Amino acid sequence: MSLNNKLSQPAVRAFVAAVNATDRKALWATLTPDASMSDDNMDHNLVEWAEREIFGSHPRMDVEWESDDGLSLRARYHNDIWGDLSSAWTFTLTDGKISHFEAGPG
Template sequence: MSLNDTLSQPAVRAFVAAVNACDRDALWATLTPDASMTDDEKEHNLVEWAEREIFTSHPRMDVEWESADGLSLRARYHNDIWGDLSSAWTFTLTDGKISHFAAGPA
């Protein structure tokens, strides 16, 4: 059962919705101007990563678990590059926007 619509952190909920809608404007609106990210504990250029892993790969993120503070998720993630996988996501917020997120295997 997906928790996508009931996530407790508004920025994280908006991030998941933007990923699933493949909506560039909505995704960038969830992030601080200097946001950063890691994938499998490696730093990536956020714009390049998002283009490859989200905007051109038909993603779907279905949240299965949310931490008590709403800043960590476990989700089924699907895209045209990797297929289906269980993923872990952690978010750091600054002034209500995501300033860093980390993705990796769950």
Template sequence: MTIAPAKLSDPTVRAFVTAINAGDREAFFRVLTPDATMSDDGSDRDLNDWVDREIFESNGRMDVQTESSGGHGLVANFTNETWGEMRTAWRFTVADGKISRFETGQA
């Protein structure tokens, strides 16, 4: 069962998922702190490079299956034109309405 982005508990995470699914890079970066960091499968990555390659240049999309930790943990089917669909886990560090770090990897 998929959780509609509008139903996600945390408004910051909701904006993150909504921006990805809309292909809206500007809205995506508005929800991040200027010094935000991220990791993929346990390795820190260059955020701008990763986001462009894995999300915006390859039409990435998140279909959220479950949420936990007050909305700061998600399991989602993530799809893009490079890798197809994979089950992924996402963890967010949120402060003052902005995401300072997100971690993703296969679930």
């Protein structure tokens, strides 16, 4: 059962919704102007990563677990590049927006 609509942090809930809708405007609205990210412990250019991993690959993120503070998730993630995989996501918030997130195997 997906927790997508029940996530406790509004910015994280909006991020997941934007990923699933492949909505550029909504995704960038969840992030601070200087947001950064890493994937598998490697820093990436956020814009390039999002174009490849989200907007160009038909993603679907189904959250299965959320930490007590709402800043860490485990999700089933699917896209055209990697297929289906278990993924872990950790978010850092600044003034209610995501300033950094980490994705990796879950």
